Amino acid sequence: MSEHAVVTVVDETGAAITPTAVKLVAGATTHAFADVPPQGLSLDLASAAAGSWQLVLELPDHPPLPFSVQIAGSGAKSIAFAGDSPRCCALASASVTDGSSGTRKLFTFAFTLTKKHTELVMLAGWDYHGGSDNTLYAKTWRDDLYAGETWQTGKKTSLTKRIGDATVVTIFDFKSGNRVRYIKGKRDWHVMDKLLQGSVPTHTAGGETTAALQQRHDDDSISIVHAYRYVQDLGVAAAGSLQRFDIFSHAWVGGPIMIDTWQAPDYDAGGAREAERDPGDKDGRSKDFSSTNMTRRGDFKKAFAADAVAKMWGCQATTDNRALVRAAAGAKDKDAPLSVSYGGKTYSVTAKQIAAAMTKNILPDTYMKQLAKTVGITMYGAPPGMGASLRAVGARNYMFVDQSVYKLEYAWYKSAIGLTPDETGYFPYAP
Amino acid sequence: MTRPRALLFAWVLAFACERGHGPTTRAPATAPVPNTAAALHARAQQLATITVLDLDGAVLGRCRDEVVAQVREALVAGDVLEGLAAGPPPWDVRLRLQLHEGTTFVARLASDATVRLCPGEHDPKPSQTHDRAHDGSASHLDAGDPALSDCTAAAAATRGHELAIPPALFDEVARIVGRPPRREYQLAPGATNSPFGPEVR
Numbered sequence: 001m002s003e004h005a006v007v008t009v010v011d012e013t014g015a016a017i018t019p020t021a022v023k024l025v026a027g028a029t030t031h032a033f034a035d036v037p038p039q040g041l042s043l044d045l046a047s048a049a050a051g052s053w054q055l056v057l058e059l060p061d062h063p064p065l066p067f068s069v070q071i072a073g074s075g076a077k078s079i080a081f082a083g084d085s086p087r088c089c090a091l092a093s094a095s096v097t098d099g100s101s102g103t104r105k106l107f108t109f110a111f112t113l114t115k116k117h118t119e120l121v122m123l124a125g126w127d128y129h130g131g132s133d134n135t136l137y138a139k140t141w142r143d144d145l146y147a148g149e150t151w152q153t154g155k156k157t158s159l160t161k162r163i164g165d166a167t168v169v170t171i172f173d174f175k176s177g178n179r180v181r182y183i184k185g186k187r188d189w190h191v192m193d194k195l196l197q198g199s200v201p202t203h204t205a206g207g208e209t210t211a212a213l214q215q216r217h218d219d220d221s222i223s224i225v226h227a228y229r230y231v232q233d234l235g236v237a238a239a240g241s242l243q244r245f246d247i248f249s250h251a252w253v254g255g256p257i258m259i260d261t262w263q264a265p266d267y268d269a270g271g272a273r274e275a276e277r278d279p280g281d282k283d284g285r286s287k288d289f290s291s292t293n294m295t296r297r298g299d300f301k302k303a304f305a306a307d308a309v310a311k312m313w314g315c316q317a318t319t320d321n322r323a324l325v326r327a328a329a330g331a332k333d334k335d336a337p338l339s340v341s342y343g344g345k346t347y348s349v350t351a352k353q354i355a356a357a358m359t360k361n362i363l364p365d366t367y368m369k370q371l372a373k374t375v376g377i378t379m380y381g382a383p384p385g386m387g388a389s390l391r392a393v394g395a396r397n398y399m400f401v402d403q404s405v406y407k408l409e410y411a412w413y414k415s416a417i418g419l420t421p422d423e424t425g426y427f428p429y430a431p
Numbered sequence: 432m433t434r435p436r437a438l439l440f441a442w443v444l445a446f447a448c449e450r451g452h453g454p455t456t457r458a459p460a461t462a463p464v465p466n467t468a469a470a471l472h473a474r475a476q477q478l479a480t481i482t483v484l485d486l487d488g489a490v491l492g493r494c495r496d497e498v499v500a501q502v503r504e505a506l507v508a509g510d511v512l513e514g515l516a517a518g519p520p521p522w523d524v525r526l527r528l529q530l531h532e533g534t535t536f537v538a539r540l541a542s543d544a545t546v547r548l549c550p551g552e553h554d555p556k557p558s559q560t561h562d563r564a565h566d567g568s569a570s571h572l573d574a575g576d577p578a579l580s581d582c583t584a585a586a587a588a589t590r591g592h593e594l595a596i597p598p599a600l601f602d603e604v605a606r607i608v609g610r611p612p613r614r615e616y617q618l619a620p621g622a623t624n625s626p627f628g629p630e631v632r
Contacts, residue, residue, distance in 0.1 A: 154513065250517070252615045260614075269619045315517060319543055319601070319616045326598060342626065343618050349631055357626040387542045387615070389514025399517050404510070405544050405595045 045077040063237035084185030117238035125249020151393035177201040197222035217280040235303035251314030255367035310379035313399040322385030328354040329412035368429035401425030475506035477530035492607035516542035
């Protein structure tokens with residue numbers, strides 16, 4: 001008796017989707033499925049050694065979809081999903097007999113996917129100070145977006161469900177250096193694949209010593225550029241598929257801090273190559289979206305769905321910005337000169353001029369505004385001058401900006417600039 | 432002596448002996464005040480001094496009275512916060528907040544807008560506790576208190592232990608510490624552009 005893996009794919013209406021290819025892949029070894037009447041797209045498992053494999057589906061308007069499977073047995077083979085089985089696939093085995101081929105055992109993977117691919121990308125920065133696992137925030141958000149409910153405000157509220165049984169959720173973990181792709185499992189989440197970004201994991205030892213910072217800069221380890229490239233490739237393979245782009249990390253006025261690299265002097269403010277991204281820098285910067293630094297801006301933009309949303313959940317706690325806002329908020333006469341310190345210099349400005357500076361310069365220079373303009377979607381982020389806090393509701397973990405801490409600042413933003421936060425305290429940076 | 436007089440005498444003697452034991456009255460045992468945000472918030476009106484210490488307990492400086500007044504006002508008006516600051520504390524310092532009647536609290540800066548009090552965190556120099564006792568003041572914490580807890584790492588254990596602080600305290604600590612704040616609180620290093628436009632110099 002021989003054993004065969006068989007794959008069928010239908011979309012959400014039940015209409016058949018014909019894959020362009022189906023493969024079993026392990027490292028450099030690939031076995032391609034072929035159409036074998038009458039059983040269909042299938043592979044004789046005799047050619048595949050026991051062990052871990054990826055069952056890769058290549059479908060029109062989808063990126064390649066890998067599923068983790070395990071082949072067991074040395075004589076008679078069997079194949080099953082590794083870990084939690086995906087909800088989008090029913091796996092059944094049956095023996096069939098025909099005169100010429102004898103008896104065959106068929107392991108049929110019956111996938112129900114969607115005609116149009118959907119995906120979310122989340123970045124979890126390394127908590128280089130606190131030791132937290134920021135993937136917990138990403139996973140909580142993933143779970144909420146599947147369930148259609150959240151406790152992000154501390155109480156249960158409904159949430160637009162952006163994740164279905166066939167939606168891929170990709171998490172870039174900047175502490176381990178891995179990119180992990182998930183799809184909803186029968187009990188939890190099926191791990192589709194896990195791939196180290198770069199050639200070495202993030203160097204997390206040494207604190208903020210000069211040597212440690214230099215090694216993080218020089219290592220070929222995970223960078224925000226890997227995430228940008230992933231989104232660009234998604235734009236080519238499945239335009240309009242990206243539903244959300246979320247970043248859970250420390251952040252500053254310059255952008256999200258993924259592993260805390262500093263730019264080499266030439267690339268830093270005032271340097272000869274200030275406009276360019278430092279190749280060793282792993283963090284996100286407002287300048288990332290210029291045509292100089294993102295040559296595939298078109299592909300990056302194409303990846304996003306028309307109603308996609310992005311959000312940076314970290315801080316924008318720049319002291320000088322907070323001081324400016326508080327000075328303006330406290331001014332009784334909006335035309336009276338105030339003495340403010342900014343960037344180490346002292347200025348005499350009015351509250352009206354502070355509002356103008358915020359509107360014309362400070363807000364537009366943020367990472368959120370630059371991404372929003374590039375993609376044409378709204379990116380949410382903390383207001384300039386405010387830090388983010390952490391909230392746990394049972395086993396769920398959220399980042400938020402505490403509106404009770406920044407009452408004065410929020411009131412000023414609303415009255416002077418017309419900005420109001422979402423339910424978790426973040427401002428919408430519209431394109 | 433008649434029996435009633437003997438009994439009266441015995442009672443008087445017993446009473447006198449009782450009163451003869453020092454202290455002259457037995458003060459009710461007071462429960463130690465926990466080093467928590469809730470406890471500080473409940474006593475905020477009594478805030479008298481704020482001292483800035485390094486992590487070894489050495490005194491770096493003392494906040495000016497006008498800053499303490501602002502902090503007192505903010506603590507009274509505010510409430511215990513639920514979250515933890517996602518960003519790191521700007522400097523590795525501790526704050527000793529002392530009330531008029533002598534009780535002290537130990538807090539860490541959690542962000543530029545919050546302080547965190549960790550239950551069980553003890554005064555960094557137990558010997559000073561005894562010295563202050565001689566002064567008539569007293570810490571509510573004994574030298575034998577539990578070892579210092581790491582608020583940053585034990586996130587789940589320390590939620591609900593933060594209080595909002597006014598910017599004046601953050602700025603005062605910056606003045607005392609004399610060091611630039613961490614990256615999260617800074618503008619881009621080397622940035623020289625004014626956000627106000629050319630009309631403002």
